Amino acid sequence: MTPDVWVLLLPALIPIVVLSLGPLIYGVYLGFTDARAGLYVPTDFIGLANFKELVHDDLFWSSFKIGLVWAVSVTVLQFVLSLGLALLLNVEGLRFRGLARVLALVPWAMPPVVIGIMWRLVYHPDAGILNQTLQSVGVLHHNVDWLSGFAIALPAVIVVGVWTGMPQTTVTLLAALQGVPGELGEAAALDGAGAWARFRVVSWPAIKPVVVSITTLNFIWNFNEFGLVYVLTAGGPGGKTQLPMLFAYMEAFRYGHFGYAAALGDVMVVVIAVLLVVYMRAQSRGERS
Structure with missing residues (x-):
């Protein structure tokens, strides 16, 4: 690129370097040190010591397994339910379809902290609407402390x-789904194909690249979740909901082990990088097909 192009890119590159790339590099470096909380506490380079400790840390492996269960469960259920809702909202002639589409976006417009507080109220053992509703229909006979x-x-x-x-x-x-040509479905219907056959033969091949992309990205975002779960449970009870990012947060800001927490962050960077490679390869295969 010519110097003039670099000058035009500088306003965008400087914030990225200062606010994203710089902290990332520093965070990776901290993972190889014994950095701790406190003023005037010396920080020494200790090489791979933090990573060796991680390998033998049962709490780390527990949080990693919980993170996998969380990410897989949320991603799969999100996809199945979202696909069903998308198919419903794609039906021509559906009454109040515009209103339904707007209502479907409501959770997206809410910050994770607000969602966490709202659901804590829903799950409240004494005054929560979930317990009251389930008891009113006879499903429960006593209050349940869901969280x-x-x-x-x-x-x-x-x-x-x-x-x-x-x-x-x-x-x-x-x-x-709206990008699938309608005439293909009409032709399949004329040939006697039912709704499931039309979806399997016509719609699914057309939306498969999008499905691969969104499920991969959802898995990455879910595996990296922090704010929502922190507000709901803060990792409790007894670490049963302690995701990897929550584990790193506790190590850094509750116990002051900045170097050890940064080492966990380095591991997460590698995991996310691998997932991104999978995503990019899936994208390139989709474009070639």
């Missing part, structure tokens, strides 16, 4: 994650 039970806390949080991420997935899949 404090060891067996039900993670499923309860997964429900919130699915509800939060459905709008974006629904809109993406709806846009893909």
